[in-house]
Structure formats: structure tokens, C-alpha cells
Amino acid sequence: MKVYVNDESITLADASTISQLLKQLNTSPKGIAIAIGPNIIPSNLWNEYKLEADDEVLLIRATQGG
Amino acid sequence: MQKLIIAGQEFNSRLFLGTGKFSSNQLMEEALIASGSEMVTTALRRVDIQNPEDDILKHIDPNRFRLLPNTSGVRTAKEAVFAAELAREALQTNWLKLEIHPDPKYLLADTIETLKACEELAKKGFIILPYMQADPILAKQLEEAGAAAVMPLGSPIGSNKGLITREFIKIIIEQANIPVVVDAGIGAPSHAAEAMEMGADAVLINTAIAVANDPIKMAEAFKLAVQAGRMAFEAKLGAQLNQAEASSPLTSFLDL
Numbered sequence: 001m002k003v004y005v006n007d008e009s010i011t012l013a014d015a016s017t018i019s020q021l022l023k024q025l026n027t028s029p030k031g032i033a034i035a036i037g038p039n040i041i042p043s044n045l046w047n048e049y050k051l052e053a054d055d056e057v058l059l060i061r062a063t064q065g066g
Numbered sequence: 067m068q069k070l071i072i073a074g075q076e077f078n079s080r081l082f083l084g085t086g087k088f089s090s091n092q093l094m095e096e097a098l099i100a101s102g103s104e105m106v107t108t109a110l111r112r113v114d115i116q117n118p119e120d121d122i123l124k125h126i127d128p129n130r131f132r133l134l135p136n137t138s139g140v141r142t143a144k145e146a147v148f149a150a151e152l153a154r155e156a157l158q159t160n161w162l163k164l165e166i167h168p169d170p171k172y173l174l175a176d177t178i179e180t181l182k183a184c185e186e187l188a189k190k191g192f193i194i195l196p197y198m199q200a201d202p203i204l205a206k207q208l209e210e211a212g213a214a215a216v217m218p219l220g221s222p223i224g225s226n227k228g229l230i231t232r233e234f235i236k237i238i239i240e241q242a243n244i245p246v247v248v249d250a251g252i253g254a255p256s257h258a259a260e261a262m263e264m265g266a267d268a269v270l271i272n273t274a275i276a277v278a279n280d281p282i283k284m285a286e287a288f289k290l291a292v293q294a295g296r297m298a299f300e301a302k303l304g305a306q307l308n309q310a311e312a313s314s315p316l317t318s319f320l321d322l
Contacts, residue, residue: 006112025115031123032113033156040151058112060152062122064094065109065138066084066223066272 001053014053018046021057032061067296070267072245073161073193073214075132079104080262081292082134082247084272085122087224088281095125097275101285107134107163107270110153123157134195136163141176143183150187162187163217165197173223173250175199181207188212197249200231205238205246216242217249217270220261224273226253229260239265255284255291262295263303 001014005025012021018041022029034041035058041049051057070077082105088094098106106126126133135153140146143166150162164187166180167173175198187194193214198204200218208216218235221227228251229235239246245267252258258269271288278284 005115008115010115027113027115027118028121031121031156033110033152035148035152038148040148040155042155058152059115060110060156061113062108062133062135062153062157063111063119064085064088064091064122065136066086066107066270 001051003051003053003055003057005057006059007056012051015050018049018051018057021051022046025059027059032059034059067293068300070245072195077104077268078102079289079292080268080296081258081288082106082268082270083275083285084270085109085126086272087276091120091122091125093281094122094276097281097285098126098131100282100289101275102289103131105132105134107136107272108157109136109138110149110156132161133157133159134161134163135159136165136197137183138165138167140166141168141179142166143179143186146179146183147186147190150183150192151190154192160191161193161195163195163197167197167223175219177201177204180204181211184208184211184213195247200234200238202234202237202241205242209242209244213244215245215247215267217247219250220248220257221251223250225251226274227251228253228257229264232260232264235261235266236264255287258288259291259295259298262292263298265299268292 002009036055070080079102081103083101083103084107135157137146137149140149146166166176195215195217196208196213197217205216221230247268248261248266249270253274261269275281275284
């Protein structure tokens with residue numbers, strides 16, 4: 001299936017979890033936050049939360065700023 | 067020097083630093099340490115999944131610095147609340163620099179949206195330090211809305227123009243029951259010292275340090291200026307007079 005991560009199309013195995021997505025993206029789960037559409041998904045749910053086709057995933061992290 | 071207390075948390079340093087505009091994370095880390103600061107701001111950004119970047123958090127020792135994520139980039143109270151919740155999740159802190167400035171030219175805070183967001187975020191348990199216009203009425207309204215401190219601007223963000231708003235900041239300081247942190251526009255250690263002499267509880271500096279030729283030395287210069295300004299405030303400055311008052315005896319000793 002396809003999902004969109006920060007507007008980029010990513011192909012994933014069906015019913016992948018958020019943790020599996022992060023692994024595929026080679027992204028450390030530390031210091032990031034994830035929202036699916038308008039819903040922020042707490043990190044303690046990432047192992048079980050299953051993505052659906054066409055989900056829009058927002059993946060953010062801290063950066064330099066004043 | 068008296069310790070600064072915000073929301074029950076003690077700070078030995080009254081200098082807060084932003085992490086923007088440094089030429090490298092390594093240089094930023096060294097400047098943060100040289101400043102003696104104990105609170106630093108960060109922004110949020112979308113992860114670029116094609117180009118993973120150096121993680122800024124590796125360069126900010128959590129034992130030394132409290133993180134103060136900001137909401138820069140949002141235009142409304144609704145967006146600010148969403149960004150605040152993302153920041154809390156990403157950084158595991160409920161401390162927040164609330165900033166809503168929809169106009170990219172002057173980056174002035176949207177007063178109405180800032181107040182609205184502050185009210186909502188306080189109900190959600192955030193410790194909010196709002197960036198704001200130097201408006202004494204608004205400062206009281208934000209205090210009543212649950213802000214932990216207020217952060218009026220000295221002059222526009224990144225302008226280095228110093229305390230253009232000084233008369234209004236004085237009123238804010240006089241009336242506040244929560245700490246007043248002068249944020250934005252402080253371009254030189256002398257500006258920071260002036261803010262502290264006026265009785266500001268702290269200052270937040272970013273551009274002036276990050277774009278200096280030697281950010282590490284400038285960070286230390288700000289550290290000393292903030293300490294000097296605070297000590298002068300605590301020692302209480304002498305009154306200004308409109309005529310001279312001799313410091314030396316005026317008795318004539320040359321009998322000519």
C-alpha cells in the first residue's frame with residue numbers, strides 16, 4: 001500500500017505499523033512526533049498502530065530555532 | 067544574584083538562548099555552553115525523509131539545558147495548539163514558547179491569536195512563555211490566561227535594534243506578577259544589560275550570538291552583560307538628575 005509521509009509517497013507492506021514505517025525510513029524514533037491527519041499518535045502506540053492506505057503522515061522533529 | 071524561578075523551576079542563568087542561524091550544530095553547542103544558559107529554544111520542522119539531517123538534540127545536553135520548543139511557523143491559535151502538542155510529544159516537555167506571527171516581513175506577534183492559544187494551552191497543562199507585542203494590557207491578559215512568563219519584544223526578531231519598546235517594557239515589568247523575559251531584537255550585550263537593569267527577569271538572545279564573527283565569545287559577552295545588568299538592578303541604580311551633583315569636595319584649597 002501507499003502512504004504519504006510529509007507529502008512524499010511511500011510504499012509499505014499492508015497493515016504496517018508506525019514503528020515499521022520508521023524502520024523502513026531509517027528514522028530514529030527519538031525526538032520525533034507523528035500525526036496521522038489531524039491526530040497525533042503518542043509514541044507508546046507506535047508498535048501497534050496500523051497504517052491504512054493513503055494515510056497522510058506528518059513526521060516532525062526539533063530543529064534550530066529562536 | 068537572586069535565582070530566576072519560572073513555574074517553580076529554578077534557573078541560575080537569566081540568559082536564554084535560541085538555536086537558530088548558527089553555521090553548525092557544533093558551533094551552536096559550544097556557544098550554548100559558553101553562555102551559561104540553562105534554557106534554549108528549538109523550532110519544529112518536517113523531517114526530510116530523503117536527506118536526514120544532523121539531529122540537533124545530540125548537541126543539547128538535557129542535563130544542562132531545559133528545552134523550550136517554539137511554535138514558529140504557525141499562523142493561528144488552532145495551528146499553535148497542534149504544534150504545541152507535536153512539540154510535547156517529540157521533546158517530552160510541556161514547556162512552550164508560544165509564537166504566532168503570520169507576517170514574515172516583521173514577524174510581529176498576532177495578539178488575538180496568541181491570547182486565544184494561551185488560554186487553550188494553559189487548560190491543556192502547558193507551561194507557556196508567549197512571545198508578544200510590548201503591550202502592558204496584553205501582558206496582564208496573558209498572565210490571567212495562565213502564562214508562566216511573558217516575552218515582549220525589544221524590536222523585531224533578528225533586527226538587532228535593541229530596546230525600541232523600552233518604555234512599554236518598563237510598564238510591563240512594573241505590573242507583572244510573573245517573570246518578564248525580553249525576547250527579540252536584542253543585538254548587543256549593552257542592550258541585554260539595559261533590559262536587566264530595568265528589571266527584566268531574563269532575556270532571550272539568538273541572532274546577536276549566532277551571527278557574530280565569534281559566536282562563542284559573543285555568548286560569553288552576553289553572559290557577563292546579563293549578570294552585570296541583573297546585579298545593577300539588585301544593587302539599585304542611583305537617580306538621574308538634571309544638574310550636576312559634585313562627587314568631590316568643592317572647598318577651595320588653593321588660596322590664590
